[in-house]
Amino acid sequence: MYPDYLAGLLxxxxxxxxxxxxxxxxxxxxxxxxxxxxxxxVLSKYHPDYxxxxxxxxxxxxxxxxxLTTEIxxxxxxxxxxxxxxxxxxxxxxxxxxxxxxxxxxxxGCWAAITAxxxxxxxxxxxxxxxxxSNSMMSEGGMQAAVAPQDSPTRHYLDALGGGHFENNxxxxxxxxxxxxxxxxxxxxxxxxxxxxxxxxxxxxHGGGTSRKRMVSCRDYIGAIxxxxxMDEVHNHPDKIQVREFEPAVELVLDDKGRxxxxxxxxxxxxxxxxxKAKATIITTGGFGRLHIxxxxxxxxxxxxxxxxxxxxxxxxxxxxxxxxQYHPTGAVFPEQIAGFLITEKIRGAGGQPLNKHGELFxxxxxxxxxxxxxxxxxxxxxxxxxxxxxxxxxxxxxxxPLIDMIHGEGYTKHQFxxxxxxxxxxxxxxxxxxxxxxxxxxxxxxxxxxxGRCETNIPGLFVAGExxxxxxxRNRLMGNSVLDYNVFGRRAGRYASEYAKTVTVGKLSLEHVxxxxxxxxxxxxxxxxxxxxxxxxxxxxxxxxxxxARLGSAPARHSMLRSRISPGDKKAAE
Amino acid sequence: xxxxPQTKVAAEKPSKTVKQTPPKARMVTxxxxxxxHVVPEHATIMRAIEYSGQQIIRGAGCREGFxxxxxxxxxLPGDYKIHSGLACTTLVQEGMSLTQIPAVPxxxxxxxxxxxxxxxxxxxxxxPVVFRCVACNTCTKSCPQGIQVMDYIQAAKRGDVAAIMxxxxxxxxxxxxxxxCPAEIVQHKVGVLGRRLYGRYLxxxxxxxxxxxxxxxxxxxxxxxxxxxxxxxxxxxxxxYERDIEP
Numbered sequence: 001m002y003p004d005y006l007a008g009l010l011x012x013x014x015x016x017x018x019x020x021x022x023x024x025x026x027x028x029x030x031x032x033x034x035x036x037x038x039x040x041x042v043l044s045k046y047h048p049d050y051x052x053x054x055x056x057x058x059x060x061x062x063x064x065x066x067x068l069t070t071e072i073x074x075x076x077x078x079x080x081x082x083x084x085x086x087x088x089x090x091x092x093x094x095x096x097x098x099x100x101x102x103x104x105x106x107x108x109g110c111w112a113a114i115t116a117x118x119x120x121x122x123x124x125x126x127x128x129x130x131x132x133x134s135n136s137m138m139s140e141g142g143m144q145a146a147v148a149p150q151d152s153p154t155r156h157y158l159d160a161l162g163g164g165h166f167e168n169n170x171x172x173x174x175x176x177x178x179x180x181x182x183x184x185x186x187x188x189x190x191x192x193x194x195x196x197x198x199x200x201x202x203x204x205x206h207g208g209g210t211s212r213k214r215m216v217s218c219r220d221y222i223g224a225i226x227x228x229x230x231m232d233e234v235h236n237h238p239d240k241i242q243v244r245e246f247e248p249a250v251e252l253v254l255d256d257k258g259r260x261x262x263x264x265x266x267x268x269x270x271x272x273x274x275x276x277k278a279k280a281t282i283i284t285t286g287g288f289g290r291l292h293i294x295x296x297x298x299x300x301x302x303x304x305x306x307x308x309x310x311x312x313x314x315x316x317x318x319x320x321x322x323x324x325x326q327y328h329p330t331g332a333v334f335p336e337q338i339a340g341f342l343i344t345e346k347i348r349g350a351g352g353q354p355l356n357k358h359g360e361l362f363x364x365x366x367x368x369x370x371x372x373x374x375x376x377x378x379x380x381x382x383x384x385x386x387x388x389x390x391x392x393x394x395x396x397x398x399x400x401x402p403l404i405d406m407i408h409g410e411g412y413t414k415h416q417f418x419x420x421x422x423x424x425x426x427x428x429x430x431x432x433x434x435x436x437x438x439x440x441x442x443x444x445x446x447x448x449x450x451x452x453g454r455c456e457t458n459i460p461g462l463f464v465a466g467e468x469x470x471x472x473x474x475r476n477r478l479m480g481n482s483v484l485d486y487n488v489f490g491r492r493a494g495r496y497a498s499e500y501a502k503t504v505t506v507g508k509l510s511l512e513h514v515x516x517x518x519x520x521x522x523x524x525x526x527x528x529x530x531x532x533x534x535x536x537x538x539x540x541x542x543x544x545x546x547x548x549x550a551r552l553g554s555a556p557a558r559h560s561m562l563r564s565r566i567s568p569g570d571k572k573a574a575e
Numbered sequence: 576x577x578x579x580p581q582t583k584v585a586a587e588k589p590s591k592t593v594k595q596t597p598p599k600a601r602m603v604t605x606x607x608x609x610x611x612h613v614v615p616e617h618a619t620i621m622r623a624i625e626y627s628g629q630q631i632i633r634g635a636g637c638r639e640g641f642x643x644x645x646x647x648x649x650x651l652p653g654d655y656k657i658h659s660g661l662a663c664t665t666l667v668q669e670g671m672s673l674t675q676i677p678a679v680p681x682x683x684x685x686x687x688x689x690x691x692x693x694x695x696x697x698x699x700x701x702x703p704v705v706f707r708c709v710a711c712n713t714c715t716k717s718c719p720q721g722i723q724v725m726d727y728i729q730a731a732k733r734g735d736v737a738a739i740m741x742x743x744x745x746x747x748x749x750x751x752x753x754x755x756c757p758a759e760i761v762q763h764k765v766g767v768l769g770r771r772l773y774g775r776y777l778x779x780x781x782x783x784x785x786x787x788x789x790x791x792x793x794x795x796x797x798x799x800x801x802x803x804x805x806x807x808x809x810x811x812x813x814x815x816y817e818r819d820i821e822p
Contacts, residue, residue: 027822029820036812129633129636129644137641137642138639138641147783147784149783150821153800155818162811162815163810170803170804174800181788181791182788182791183788185784188775191769191771192774193740193773194774196779200779201782202783206821211818212821224641225770229767231770232683232768235683236685302638337619337664338664344677375629418744419641419745422640536630536632539625540626540627540629541626541628548628549604
């Protein structure tokens with residue numbers, strides 16, 4: 001239920017709706033899309049990547065001297081959890097041995113295990129929480145794939161490049177867009193249920209930045225349907241794919257030839273380290289939303305703390321585009337209990353419109369995400385002051401969802417957006433009758449470990465796929481391209497890593513790179529008590545945290561979770 | 576163990592820009608695994624557990640109602656019933672006594688999706704336990720998603736795969752249904768099987784999709800890719816901003 005003080009503002013939305021509906025039905029753009037100049041202007045003034053303190057120069061490792069997102073720089077300049085000296089015996093006698101180690105149990109990890117298995121290579125999949133606990137599970141709106149006759153993979157290529165400001169790695173974008181249709185088919189073969197037209201053709205919708213309707217979907221549960229299907233398939237091969245849950249990797253292991261040869265796991269149950277020796281290793285750990293960059297609330301999974309980046313970087317892997325973060329234009333603002341939660345872009349794809357407190361449209365609803373987010377932040381800024389404020393100190397704009405049924409017919413919203421309807425019904429808001437209140441929410445890590453088309457990194461034997469990799473989306477990802485990304489590159493990583501695993505004999509295991517990292521910190525005069533990877537954020541109140549930290553006395557922090565200095569994103573996000 | 580209502584939770588901190596005077600967060604008493612805690616009234620069960628100082632390891636995942644990691648059971652004062660919900664989306668209530676379910680023990684059928692048929696024989700073979708259903712509806716009552724679980728189990732008994740798919744579509748796999756089922760059925764696993772069978776065998780195939788895959792494999796777009804990959808940023812940018820947009 002919206003509180004009474006918003007009643008007048010809700011009336012404004014109702015007042016302007018008939019006119020906006022008429023325009024939407026006319027087939028013309030409801031608001032003029034921005035040109036290159038306008039885009040540049042709104043980004044540089046309002047996108048959080050450009051705010052003060054957003055970037056910090058990194059002083060150690062392969063990207064030394066580059067400006068990366070501040071929160072990431074701090075984690076990369078932190079200490080390892082592992083004391084190499086004490087691990088010697090475990091490196092000689094590893095706890096587990098496998099041909100292929102897959103770190104991360106989301107969509108890309110599951111795909112990697114499945115393709116490796118099809119390629120005759122057994123694997124071990126280790127994951128922080130449960131199998132499938134990942135951002136993959138949470139995607140709602142859809143996946144881009146050029147399947148419609150009026151569309152083409154090359155059009156998809158151009159849209160993705162434009163969305164990424166032409167900085168994407170063209171080879172990766174070509175692979176992404178070219179493999180799209182095949183991935184749709186492969187997923188269907190595994191049992192994914194696509195939204196289809198009565199004749200069997202795929203239902204396609206628009207997303208931000210798409211020039212053709214290209215979004216294929218599974219109602220608004222695409223992540224859940226795809227990920228549960230992949231998980232089920234992984235579980236169907238217990239003899240070929242070993243799954244270890246609640247055992248996140250915290251450090252990679254190299255061999256004496258500098259090749260990646262496995263990882264050190266940290267058992268969350270027994271708090272011990274476990275060593276895995278592997279011929280090839282794939283990192284599919286996803287992104288870093290739970291770092292709450294710039295104090296933003298996030299749409300991300302509990303485990304999205306960028307662990308893969310930290311491990312890979314310490315082992316010497318290069319990162320790309322780590323100066324850019326994606327904020328989803330539409331995170332929930334009201335009620336407080338769901339603040340930050342994702343409201344799928346499919347809502348705007350289906351005709352939902354963002355409106356200011358006067359009920360006016362102020363931006364083309366389907367700009368690429370960074371542009372749309374910056375425009376919403378601008379509308380709420382002190383310059384325009386057109387945002388709607390809530391009791392909890394948040395500001396947002398309306399997302400007019402009742403329009404959708406008026407455009408597509410009654411019942412459409414309920415069928416296409418069951419998850420969204422349920423989310424808001426819990427709090428007495430019927431989104432088919434009332435708009436939602438929204439504000440950008442931290443959503444995606446645009447950058448990551450640099451890879452090539454075979455998912456290889458600059459460390460032999462180390463492969464990366466999905467959100468942990470960088471390059472394919474440039475500095476901004478379009479809606480539906482991440483779901484495609486983890487499917488396309490998860491498959492490829494499994495294929496190429498298993499080919500590699502067949503050819504290699506691992507040498508002597510080493511954690512020399514960790515020792516080297518410590519020396520480098522010392523040499524640069526970096527004093528920090530932070531320990532990374534973070535593993536999980538801590539959301540206990542500050543006074544409790546202080547009491548928990550007290551037990552460590554003056555000893556270095558033993559648990560990175562405890563040391564997490566982040567706020568839960570409850571603060572009003574930086575404008 | 577109860578702490579005073581405190582202002583350190585940022586969510587309750589009033590912002591200077593808010594014109595309305597925010598009401599002070601009221602506190603409620605809850606029992607987390609039997610231990611008394613005082614937590615803000617507007618907290619979800621998950622926030623309340625974290626407010627009490629615990630780091631959740633088993634029992635939190637997406638935190639948005641999609642992953643099913645945080646199945647929780649609780650009782651309310653003066654009510655004999657055991658209620659269930661997801662910790663991430665269920666609000667605390669005065670006197671609530673709750674505990675999270677760390678994992679639901681499960682026997683999943685192992686199968687090759689390529690070798691199945693979408694009918695009752697498959698259900699009989701893989702999940703014979705389905706036929707123990709006594710139609711007590713406990714599964715439906717325990718579903719935090721409001722799914723008519725019993726209805727899709729009945730559909731499974733009839734071999735109506737399309738109905739299993741449709742009714743179970745929103746399942747988040749928390750397993751609360753299976754945990755409470757007196758006939759010990761693993762409903763959510765039957766749901767996954769039903770959905771996969773539907774997607775693999777019953778969904779109408781897309782001719783357009785097959786045609787597109789053939790075009791890609793036949794190299795129809797190779798020249799266009801090559802030409803675009805050879806372009807500089809200025810020409811690409813021009814092409815991008817001049818491209819036509821489907822209404």
